Amino acid sequence: MKTDLMEMRVAVVTHDPNTNRPVLILKNEEAGKILPIWIGPYEAYSIMMAIEGVEAPRPMTHDLLRNVLGELDVGVSRVVVNDLADNTFHARIVLESHDGTWEIDSRPSDAIALALRTDSPIYVAREIIEASGADAEPDPEIQDQLDRMLENLSPEDFDFEKPS
Numbered sequence: 506m507k508t509d510l511m512e513m514r515v516a517v518v519t520h521d522p523n524t525n526r527p528v529l530i531l532k533n534e535e536a537g538k539i540l541p542i543w544i545g546p547y548e549a550y551s552i553m554m555a556i557e558g559v560e561a562p563r564p565m566t567h568d569l570l571r572n573v574l575g576e577l578d579v580g581v582s583r584v585v586v587n588d589l590a591d592n593t594f595h596a597r598i599v600l601e602s603h604d605g606t607w608e609i610d611s612r613p614s615d616a617i618a619l620a621l622r623t624d625s626p627i628y629v630a631r632e633i634i635e636a637s638g639a640d641a642e643p644d645p646e647i648q649d650q651l652d653r654m655l656e657n658l659s660p661e662d663f664d665f666e667k668p669s
Contacts, residue, residue: 510585510628511536515556515617518549529614531586531629538634540586542594548614555621567618574623578602581625584616589636 516532516539527549531540544552551567554560564572574581579602588595596616598609611619620627 509631511538511631511634513538513540513627513629515552515621515627518544518553518556529617531617531627540629540634540637542586542613544614548612548618551618552614552621555618567615567622570619571622574600581619581623582606583626583628584611584613584620586613586616586627586629586633588630589633594633 511533513531513533516530518527518529520526521528521541521543524543527544527546529542529544529549529552531542532538551565554565555567561568571581579600582599582601584596584598586594586596594613596611596613598611598616598619600607600609617627619625
């Protein structure tokens with residue numbers, strides 16, 4: 506496990522206006538860093554449900570995984586976005602129980618959806634932040650536009666169709 510990690514939180518899930526794909530924005534308030542991760546519509550919907558505290562009538566995949574882990578007395582200690590290869594982010598879910606610790610390979614969107622459901626911290630390796638360009642000093646005009654966009658977002662701004 507990389508030791509140089511930055512704790513992040515989910516700032517928002519929105520649409521990229523250029524690709525019309527959902528983008529998850531992770532943010533560290535203290536350091537003023539953001540990390541955009543493009544994700545699929547189903548993952549975006551699942552993450553938004555967790556953020557809003559909405560429970561599905563029947564367990565969705567991330568709810569099911571949380572429930573199975575709970576029944577097995579295994580906790581999610583943290584998730585870590587730990588690699589960027591060929592413009593694709595990779596993550597690890599760190600699980601703990603009385604029997605030991607395991608690191609499970611995951612897509613960041615699935616790891617984050619699970620972290621939100623288990624109140625587990627989300628970390629990103631600093632080298633990933635640097636490699637993605639999120640560590641660069643932002644253009645003040647672009648940063649101002651992003652800040653205004655994030656401040657003014659509401660749930661009605663999302664036009665996702667619910668998966669059936």
